[in-house]
Amino acid sequence: MNYWLFKSEPNEFSFDDLLNMPDQTEHWDGVRNYQARNFMRDDMRVGDLAFFYHSNCKEPGIVGIVEVAAEGYPDFTAFDASDPHFDRDSDPDNPRWFMVDVRFVRPLRRTITLKELKQVAALKNFPLVRKGNRLSVMPVQENEWETILDLEERRQSPRV
């Protein structure tokens, strides 16, 4: 089993939006980055757990946990000329972009902010906290996953 992190802008699609979807599940469409695509197409398995991260908002941070509910399959929004993520070069017979389905698991007890994550020595190599990072889907190492869950139980920025 692997761990992941999904970024989303809450004014586009928030963790609460996922909670309100039928079956609390939604496809993760619109990823147009090859590295992120490869994770979804090749590496994610049903039951993998992931953090849900709110980006480009007032308080960027991890707000909840989701699970992979369906493994990689073609992102059909790439074939829809009316969709903002349309890609005329993605051939339905040889799709360029893939997505998975994610299902709501639980909210965190509190938002773990990017600011806080950046202060944790054990997360030094976590791609999310590295300067200029733009990956919207990324792996989380098991020790990083546990470090972050430990932070959840604390009231404020710890020294790790």
Place this chain on the structure above:
DNA sequence: GCCAACGTTGGC
């Protein structure tokens, strides 16, 4: 294959 130009991401 190099790299400048461009568009996008996303924190601040």
Place this chain on the structure above:
DNA sequence: GCCAACGTTGGC
């Protein structure tokens, strides 16, 4: 709203 950092594109 600004802008640094990044990935992609396309001319050569």
